[in-house]
Amino acid sequence: MDFRLTDEQLERKKEFYKVCAELEKKKPASYIGFESQFNDEEGWNFHRYCAREFGKRGWLALGWPAEYGGTGTMMDKVLLTEARGYYDLPGCDIFGVAMLAPTLLAAGSDELKHEFLPKIASGEIMFCELWSEPNAGSDLAMLQSTAIRKGDEFIVNGQKTWNTGAHFADWAFGVYKSDPNGKKHHNLTFLLCDMKSKGITVRGIPYMNGSHVYNEVYLDDVHIPAKYIVGQENEGWAVVNVLAAFERSNIDMVMGLVRAQEDLAKYCNENKRSGKLLAEDPLYRNRISEIACSIEAVRTLAYHVADQQNRNEMGLMDAAAVKIFASELLEKFAHLQTDILGPFGQVKASRWAKMNGTAEYNYQGCFVPIVSMGTNEIQRNIIAWYGLGLPRMK
Numbered sequence: 001m002d003f004r005l006t007d008e009q010l011e012r013k014k015e016f017y018k019v020c021a022e023l024e025k026k027k028p029a030s031y032i033g034f035e036s037q038f039n040d041e042e043g044w045n046f047h048r049y050c051a052r053e054f055g056k057r058g059w060l061a062l063g064w065p066a067e068y069g070g071t072g073t074m075m076d077k078v079l080l081t082e083a084r085g086y087y088d089l090p091g092c093d094i095f096g097v098a099m100l101a102p103t104l105l106a107a108g109s110d111e112l113k114h115e116f117l118p119k120i121a122s123g124e125i126m127f128c129e130l131w132s133e134p135n136a137g138s139d140l141a142m143l144q145s146t147a148i149r150k151g152d153e154f155i156v157n158g159q160k161t162w163n164t165g166a167h168f169a170d171w172a173f174g175v176y177k178s179d180p181n182g183k184k185h186h187n188l189t190f191l192l193c194d195m196k197s198k199g200i201t202v203r204g205i206p207y208m209n210g211s212h213v214y215n216e217v218y219l220d221d222v223h224i225p226a227k228y229i230v231g232q233e234n235e236g237w238a239v240v241n242v243l244a245a246f247e248r249s250n251i252d253m254v255m256g257l258v259r260a261q262e263d264l265a266k267y268c269n270e271n272k273r274s275g276k277l278l279a280e281d282p283l284y285r286n287r288i289s290e291i292a293c294s295i296e297a298v299r300t301l302a303y304h305v306a307d308q309q310n311r312n313e314m315g316l317m318d319a320a321a322v323k324i325f326a327s328e329l330l331e332k333f334a335h336l337q338t339d340i341l342g343p344f345g346q347v348k349a350s351r352w353a354k355m356n357g358t359a360e361y362n363y364q365g366c367f368v369p370i371v372s373m374g375t376n377e378i379q380r381n382i383i384a385w386y387g388l389g390l391p392r393m394k
């Protein structure tokens, strides 16, 4: 692909940065990092506000076909993600906009597309993901929650876990065992579900940094109309694979690093240890430069995936590669930042914190993308057997 941006793309990029810079001025003081959108009412309301602002400009439907309100290309979507990352802004529902919408476009019925795409594009509804269970994470196909068909609805029972943002989400996409006697990978159904349905209980899982982002979701005799199936009954595994590729290739989590790295370089240029500027320490210089190169590499990888998505050619291997590279880069950055800040790296956002407490936030949060969305060990397995033709491990 040609990695140069066209004049039109450069113009759009300018517009994205301009709007994001304005939105940043309205950001609540307590908002730091991606997870803040789920942590409290203030963060969630700001997320919704930004979503409506992007929605009215058509920016939540970048790369969609025009008949569903689409504008621009997948490349524009990446450029907007860069701008949002730079200003640390939410407003693009990772579950609805980044994962479900492209899955509905690929595998949803016309009825579902017409019902959900306009609401996702306007920022009116937000989703969460009900996949993992206490005994089914990496081996998701072993899940035990059931969705038993009764006439024109499914009766759903079971427990899901680690559900990011489920305490605020309006709707959920989930996967359930619909044929208890069926063969593995041909016994699951992918369903959309209104989170206000009777029988749903959401309980928070406190994260180690004290935030409330993750949840357990209990489903007791929840009635879901059969029209909310995505794909075919008992063939939900195929839909899971389509959605997982969009989930893993999403670069939201890493685009904030461009600004974070600029801020860290500035900190090193302005602060001394033992009478010497941090910026003169050869080891720090080396590590910051290495991260700068990796950020450029991940940006290039993201452009490559966007190009493939434009041509409907994204593979499982590319998605796994983005997921591994981006998550491990975040971890590397968090370690570097806490090393450079020394004891200040442990101070939460407050008047005593350096760099607005981002080091503490980044360090405690950098484990999340390594495990969520399918662990990096699993992604390496996918690359080995699917991408490189090595034997599949039992």
Ligand SMILES: Cc1cc2nc3c(=O)[nH]c(=O)nc-3n(C[C@H](O)[C@H](O)[C@H](O)COP(=O)(O)OP(=O)(O)OC[C@H]3O[C@@H](n4cnc5c(N)ncnc54)[C@H](O)[C@@H]3O)c2cc1C
Binding pocket: 128, 129, 130, 131, 132, 134, 135, 136, 137, 138, 139, 161, 162, 163, 164, 165, 214, 368, 371, 372, 373, 374, 375, 376, 377, 378, 381
């Ligand atoms: C912060 C966070 C947010 C999350 N958000 C969501 C969400 O919104 N919705 C949702 O549905 N789920 C979510 N998850 C769940 C996530 O997808 C699972 O945690 C993940 O898939 C791992 O599953 P597990 O926790 O059951 O670990 P396990 O599958 O039990 O794995 C334990 C360890 O064994 C390793 N392992 C397992 N199998 C293999 C193998 N075949 N080869 C090599 N190593 C292996 C794993 O890599 C891991 O290190 C989230 C998880 C976290 C931590």
